[in-house]
Amino acid sequence: MQNLIEFEIYEVKDEAKDTLGVTLKYTGEKQLEFEPGQFLTVLFDLDGEEIRRGYSIASSPYELPFVQLAIKRQSDGFASNHLMDQFTEGKRIKTLPPLGNFTVETNANHHKNYIMIGAGSGITPLASMIKTILRDEPNSKVFLVYGNRDEESIIYNKMFNDLFEEYPNFKIVHSLSNPSENWTGLKGRISKEKTVELVKSFINETEKGEYFVCGPEGMMENVFEALKELNVSKNQIHREVYTTKVVEDDESSEEISREVTIIIEGKKHKITVNHDESILERALAEGLEVPNSCQYGSCGTCKAKLLSGKLKLVDQSVLTEEEVNQGYCLTCVGYPLSDNVVILYEDRF
CATH class of the missing domain: 3.40.50.80 (Nucleotide-binding domain of ferredoxin-NADP reductase (FNR) module)
Incomplete structure (x- = not known):
C-alpha cells in the first residue's frame, strides 16, 4: 500500500452553509509537496470498514505545513457527514499522498x-x-x-x-x-x-x-x-x-451480472460484477487490494489495461488520448458489457 501521510486537525470552522472548513497541519519529517488543484484521500474507519474519500486541497503549496479542505454535508453523503461529525481539533488523521492531474503549472514569466x-x-x-x-x-x-x-x-x-x-x-x-x-x-x-x-x-x-x-x-x-x-x-x-453517473439509456447495457478477471501482481482473480456497480467497487468488496483513491474518475489511480472484453466507461477524461488508444481505462467508472473482460493492473499499490 502507498505510504500514508499523517496530519493533525488544526482548525475546524463553519465555512459556509452545510460546509465545514478544515485546516490540517502536516506533522511529518519528510517534506510534503503537492500541485495546486490536487486532492487528498482521507482514510477513516466506519463500522469496522475502511472508507476512503477524496477532498480537493483549497490551500496553495506556499501555505504549507497547513492544508485546507472543505467538506460539504450532503443528504446521501454518509462518508462526508461522518467526517463532519467526527472532525475535532487536535485529532490525527491519515491520508494517501496528494494525487490528481487537474493542476496548473505556474511561471513568473507567464502573461496568461x-x-x-x-x-x-x-x-x-x-x-x-x-x-x-x-x-x-x-x-x-x-x-x-x-x-x-x-x-x-x-x-x-x-x-x-x-x-x-x-x-x-x-x-x-x-x-x-x-x-x-x-x-x-x-x-x-x-x-x-x-x-x-x-x-x-x-x-x-x-x-x-x-x-x-x-x-x-x-x-x-x-x-x-x-x-x-x-x-x-x-x-x-x-x-x-465532482459527480459521475451511469448512462441510463445505454441500450447495450443489460441488467445482468458479468464475470470479470482481474490480474494484479501476476495473480488472476475472478469476480462477478453486478450491473449497477463498477469493476473497482466489486473488486474492493471482494477484498482485493487494487489501486484506488478518488473512486469517481478524477485521479487516475485505478488505471488498468483492458486486455479483452467490452466496457461501458462513464467518464475517463483524466486519461490522455494516447493512454485510451493503448487500451487503458479507469476501473472506478468501468462497467462490464461482456463476460470475457480481463483487466490488468500494471502498477503496484
Missing part, C-alpha cells in the same frame, strides 16, 4: 488569461490554483465565475473578497440560483448563454485563455457547449467532474 468556472464545492481546487497564480504570476489575469444557491452557500467568500482587494488582476463574478431579495449580482445557474457572455466580457476574440472548470456535470456540460461555440480548443480546457 486564466478563466476559472466552478460551482458549489467544485471551487476548492480552483481556490488553490487562484491563490498560487496570483502569487506567482504578477503579469497574468485571473477571472472566476462561481455559481451557488444563495449567499450563505458561497464557500471561501471572505477569502475571495480579500484576494479581490489585494490583486487588481483578479476578478470574480458570482451567480446565485436562489438569492435573497437584496442580491444585486447575477441570478440563475451557470448556463451556456451566461458563460458565453461572461467569457466575452473577460477577454476579446483575439486573446487566448486557459480554462479550468470544476463542478456538477450539468454545469460543466453547459460550459463546454459555450466554449465550443467560442471556438476554444480542447487543449485550452482543463476539467474535473
Whole structure:
C-alpha cells in the first residue's frame, strides 16, 4: 500500500452553509509537496470498514505545513457527514499522498488569461490554483465565475473578497440560483448563454485563455457547449467532474451480472460484477487490494489495461488520448458489457 501521510486537525470552522472548513497541519519529517488543484484521500474507519474519500486541497503549496479542505454535508453523503461529525481539533488523521492531474503549472514569466468556472464545492481546487497564480504570476489575469444557491452557500467568500482587494488582476463574478431579495449580482445557474457572455466580457476574440472548470456535470456540460461555440480548443480546457453517473439509456447495457478477471501482481482473480456497480467497487468488496483513491474518475489511480472484453466507461477524461488508444481505462467508472473482460493492473499499490 502507498505510504500514508499523517496530519493533525488544526482548525475546524463553519465555512459556509452545510460546509465545514478544515485546516490540517502536516506533522511529518519528510517534506510534503503537492500541485495546486490536487486532492487528498482521507482514510477513516466506519463500522469496522475502511472508507476512503477524496477532498480537493483549497490551500496553495506556499501555505504549507497547513492544508485546507472543505467538506460539504450532503443528504446521501454518509462518508462526508461522518467526517463532519467526527472532525475535532487536535485529532490525527491519515491520508494517501496528494494525487490528481487537474493542476496548473505556474511561471513568473507567464502573461496568461486564466478563466476559472466552478460551482458549489467544485471551487476548492480552483481556490488553490487562484491563490498560487496570483502569487506567482504578477503579469497574468485571473477571472472566476462561481455559481451557488444563495449567499450563505458561497464557500471561501471572505477569502475571495480579500484576494479581490489585494490583486487588481483578479476578478470574480458570482451567480446565485436562489438569492435573497437584496442580491444585486447575477441570478440563475451557470448556463451556456451566461458563460458565453461572461467569457466575452473577460477577454476579446483575439486573446487566448486557459480554462479550468470544476463542478456538477450539468454545469460543466453547459460550459463546454459555450466554449465550443467560442471556438476554444480542447487543449485550452482543463476539467474535473465532482459527480459521475451511469448512462441510463445505454441500450447495450443489460441488467445482468458479468464475470470479470482481474490480474494484479501476476495473480488472476475472478469476480462477478453486478450491473449497477463498477469493476473497482466489486473488486474492493471482494477484498482485493487494487489501486484506488478518488473512486469517481478524477485521479487516475485505478488505471488498468483492458486486455479483452467490452466496457461501458462513464467518464475517463483524466486519461490522455494516447493512454485510451493503448487500451487503458479507469476501473472506478468501468462497467462490464461482456463476460470475457480481463483487466490488468500494471502498477503496484
